[in-house]
Amino acid sequence: MIKLAIALLLLTTFCGAQSPSAFAPASTNVWGAEYPRVSADGRAEFRVKAPDALKLQVNFWGAAKLEMVKGADGYWTATSAPLVPGFHYYTLIIDGAEISDPGSHSFFGGGKDASGIEIPEQSSPYYLPQDVPHGNVREEWYFSKVTGSWRHALIYTPPGYDTHPGKKYPVLYLQHGGGEDETGWVKQGHANFILDNLIASGNTKPMIVVMAYGYARRAGHADPDLTGKPFGSPEMMKAMQDMSQTFEDDVTQALIPYVDSHYLTLADRDHRAMAGLSMGGMQTFQVTFDHLDLFSYIGGFSGAAGQLVLGNRSLDPKTDFQGALANPAAFAKRVHLLWLGVGTDEPERMKAGIEKIHSSLDEAKIKHVFYESPGTSHEWQTWRRDLRDFAPRLFQ
Amino acid sequence: MIKLAIALLLLTTFCGAQSPSAFAPASTNVWGAEYPRVSADGRAEFRVKAPDALKLQVNFWGAAKLEMVKGADGYWTATSAPLVPGFHYYTLIIDGAEISDPGSHSFFGGGKDASGIEIPEQSSPYYLPQDVPHGNVREEWYFSKVTGSWRHALIYTPPGYDTHPGKKYPVLYLQHGGGEDETGWVKQGHANFILDNLIASGNTKPMIVVMAYGYARRAGHADPDLTGKPFGSPEMMKAMQDMSQTFEDDVTQALIPYVDSHYLTLADRDHRAMAGLSMGGMQTFQVTFDHLDLFSYIGGFSGAAGQLVLGNRSLDPKTDFQGALANPAAFAKRVHLLWLGVGTDEPERMKAGIEKIHSSLDEAKIKHVFYESPGTSHEWQTWRRDLRDFAPRLFQ
Numbered sequence: 001m002i003k004l005a006i007a008l009l010l011l012t013t014f015c016g017a018q019s020p021s022a023f024a025p026a027s028t029n030v031w032g033a034e035y036p037r038v039s040a041d042g043r044a045e046f047r048v049k050a051p052d053a054l055k056l057q058v059n060f061w062g063a064a065k066l067e068m069v070k071g072a073d074g075y076w077t078a079t080s081a082p083l084v085p086g087f088h089y090y091t092l093i094i095d096g097a098e099i100s101d102p103g104s105h106s107f108f109g110g111g112k113d114a115s116g117i118e119i120p121e122q123s124s125p126y127y128l129p130q131d132v133p134h135g136n137v138r139e140e141w142y143f144s145k146v147t148g149s150w151r152h153a154l155i156y157t158p159p160g161y162d163t164h165p166g167k168k169y170p171v172l173y174l175q176h177g178g179g180e181d182e183t184g185w186v187k188q189g190h191a192n193f194i195l196d197n198l199i200a201s202g203n204t205k206p207m208i209v210v211m212a213y214g215y216a217r218r219a220g221h222a223d224p225d226l227t228g229k230p231f232g233s234p235e236m237m238k239a240m241q242d243m244s245q246t247f248e249d250d251v252t253q254a255l256i257p258y259v260d261s262h263y264l265t266l267a268d269r270d271h272r273a274m275a276g277l278s279m280g281g282m283q284t285f286q287v288t289f290d291h292l293d294l295f296s297y298i299g300g301f302s303g304a305a306g307q308l309v310l311g312n313r314s315l316d317p318k319t320d321f322q323g324a325l326a327n328p329a330a331f332a333k334r335v336h337l338l339w340l341g342v343g344t345d346e347p348e349r350m351k352a353g354i355e356k357i358h359s360s361l362d363e364a365k366i367k368h369v370f371y372e373s374p375g376t377s378h379e380w381q382t383w384r385r386d387l388r389d390f391a392p393r394l395f396q
Numbered sequence: 397m398i399k400l401a402i403a404l405l406l407l408t409t410f411c412g413a414q415s416p417s418a419f420a421p422a423s424t425n426v427w428g429a430e431y432p433r434v435s436a437d438g439r440a441e442f443r444v445k446a447p448d449a450l451k452l453q454v455n456f457w458g459a460a461k462l463e464m465v466k467g468a469d470g471y472w473t474a475t476s477a478p479l480v481p482g483f484h485y486y487t488l489i490i491d492g493a494e495i496s497d498p499g500s501h502s503f504f505g506g507g508k509d510a511s512g513i514e515i516p517e518q519s520s521p522y523y524l525p526q527d528v529p530h531g532n533v534r535e536e537w538y539f540s541k542v543t544g545s546w547r548h549a550l551i552y553t554p555p556g557y558d559t560h561p562g563k564k565y566p567v568l569y570l571q572h573g574g575g576e577d578e579t580g581w582v583k584q585g586h587a588n589f590i591l592d593n594l595i596a597s598g599n600t601k602p603m604i605v606v607m608a609y610g611y612a613r614r615a616g617h618a619d620p621d622l623t624g625k626p627f628g629s630p631e632m633m634k635a636m637q638d639m640s641q642t643f644e645d646d647v648t649q650a651l652i653p654y655v656d657s658h659y660l661t662l663a664d665r666d667h668r669a670m671a672g673l674s675m676g677g678m679q680t681f682q683v684t685f686d687h688l689d690l691f692s693y694i695g696g697f698s699g700a701a702g703q704l705v706l707g708n709r710s711l712d713p714k715t716d717f718q719g720a721l722a723n724p725a726a727f728a729k730r731v732h733l734l735w736l737g738v739g740t741d742e743p744e745r746m747k748a749g750i751e752k753i754h755s756s757l758d759e760a761k762i763k764h765v766f767y768e769s770p771g772t773s774h775e776w777q778t779w780r781r782d783l784r785d786f787a788p789r790l791f792q
Contacts, residue, residue, distance in 0.1 A: 051491075
């Protein structure tokens with residue numbers, strides 16, 4: 001085993017860093033994995049050893065499956081069409097089993113550790129580590145009386161946080177999407193590098209970013225029995241509302257007090273923002289509009305009011321959100337930023353939902369920012385761009 | 397997709413927390429995954445959907461493979477014999493492809509994101525989160541002139557670190573094993589919870605723990621071409637020595653200065669320890685004995701001098717380590733702790749190596765601690781126990 005350790009150490013350190021061909025190993029690969037590989041034009045080449053398998057496919061989520069072909073050596077290969085730059089979840093389907101690619105690192109999405117592949121965006125390094133001062137990301141465990149459990153959050157502190165102990169910082173609460181967890185914004189999104197680079201450029205205020213686990217079950221409550229209850233049934237809607245209310249209470253009664261008592265925060269509404277992607281955007285609208293005493297910056301990344309907040313109807317600026325939007329001038333004074341974003345290539349139904357909120361706000365003359373990410377779908381590249389546009393507008 | 401997100405949210409929050417049978421989902425499972433499940437006596441039951449597969453096995457590393465049996469529903473199942481409590485790496489082999497279990501979280505080992513399963517040790521919660529103050533774990537990126545690259549480390553700061561800014565802390569550098577990375581001590585080892593619990597018990601000094609990435613390539617150097625060079629060849633030994641020297645230089649010239657300038661450390665040898673498991677133990681002996689001006693506490697967990705430091709011969713206390721061990725009384729005064737540990741069930745060859753160093757030290761009357769973890773092999777349960785025994789002896 002000592003020999004094995006040394007051999008591994010060599011193998012994994014000295015192999016696979018460069019490829020002489022036009023394809024190079026993806027940055028999301030585990031050490032020494034030559035595959036998957038990515039070409040300069042964004043094609044991905046997959047290769048998996050499965051000598052006895054009958055059928056293998058690459059399963060890009062939300063896209064058609066890519067058939068793999070078996071070679072005489074027992075390796076299966078496939079090459080994709082050019083992919084949109086950014087991060088893509090995928091799995092392999094091998095003889096009916098949906099599994100991860102052993103060549104790629106895992107990323108929590110779809111409720112499991114799924115494979116991910118990064119396609120470089122050649123001209124745009126804003127989400128990569130640059131030669132600038134780096135903040136750090138801390139794992140925090142806080143006890144929540146709301147859920148009766150220890151909960152995990154990741155917290156970004158900006159460069160210089162530890163060396164200027166007299167300084168206090170504003171806080172952005174930043175939520176992941178459905179099926180993801182609190183690790184998503186760092187591992188998939190590179191939020192820490194995006195903030196490092198924005199702060200270094202001088203146009204973004206140094207801030208603390210809190211990335212919390214977006215699911216919650218109230219202390220002492222049993223799981224609801226949803227057996228046989230269809231999607232949208234009253235029982236399921238009730239369960240959903242209960243959970244989302246529990247998360248809201250956790251944020252406002254446990255998480256914010258914890259952060260404000262353990263970090264060097266400017267602990268008032270003028271220095272507190274919340275944003276989230278997809279499900280996290282819906283949660284953001286619920287939490288912030290219920291607590292405008294706590295928040296003054298609001299961001300919905302490919303997810304805003306939606307079903308969680310409004311049910312199955314459109315936004316009514318006159319009556320929704322306890323009337324907060326009824327007076328546009330008063331709202332603009334109270335809420336420093338209301339921000340909506342969507343990818344131009346998102347599925348029509350999702351895009352239409354966000355656009356409808358945008359147009360309702362426009363019609364009611366409610367000041368807000370509407371950002372469209374060109375050529376990207378319901379994916380992390382959209383949300384990285386959202387953060388790049390959103391963060392510089394905060395706390396100015 | 398919004399519907400999907402909500403459905404996922406419900407599925408993953410409300411399912412799988414309890415099992416009515418004697419088997420319960422493992423704590424290492426992804427959300428909602430009913431399998432693998434663990435019984436009170438430590439058996440593990442696996443279940444995977446693979447309707448078209450011809451053969452499935454559970455591959456516990458270093459043990460015999462467990463054959464899975466296909467049911468009429470397309471699910472394959474297998475139940476293990478009782479397993480030693482603790483963390484076990486495993487993979488699935490499906491028609492010749494070695495892959496991860498979609499039901500389990502992934503843990504970096506063997507150079508990839510492999511599956512892991514936790515078998516509870518009923519009477520021993522020292523590595524689980526308790527109702528005690530928690531430190532936090534920070535992700536740090538530091539630029540190393542030695543490697544010419546940004547390097548990643550995880551850093552544990554003890555409870556109260558942020559709220560007592562005047563206080564300074566001793567530092568333990570704690571290394572992972574071969575094929576693992578800097579995430580291992582937190583994800584597999586639960587080093588943060590072990591320290592939280594030890595510190596709360598009052599018998600362990602609050603300390604900072606630095607967990608670094610244990611591989612390094614010197615800036616500007618190309619990978620050596622080891623094609624066709626057998627294990628143990630002069631070329632491979634040379635490459636190995638180069639890499640280990642580079643890591644040593646990174647620790648002493650980049651990492652320690654970074655930590656001492658960014659954290660509240662007691663920056664002298666009396667308040668600096670290093671320990672590591674397996675390969676990390678070998679690295680510890682090399683780094684610390686080359687730099688007794690920097691370190692005064694040394695721990696080898698299932699790995700000590702070994703081939704990396706000594707080549708293929710035994711320890712000679714009179715001449716090895718630049719003669720540091722030649723005078724036992726002087727050594728005991730200079731090095732406050734020399735600690736060796738091994739699991740009683742480790743493979744004979746590994747155990748023999750550690751025991752030989754232990755007996756060489758005994759014969760030379762060199763003060764040291766030798767700890768045996770009962771009933772465990774070359775595995776994380778051994779190293780958790782090592783840390784539990786080692787940490788309270790530091791900085792007293």
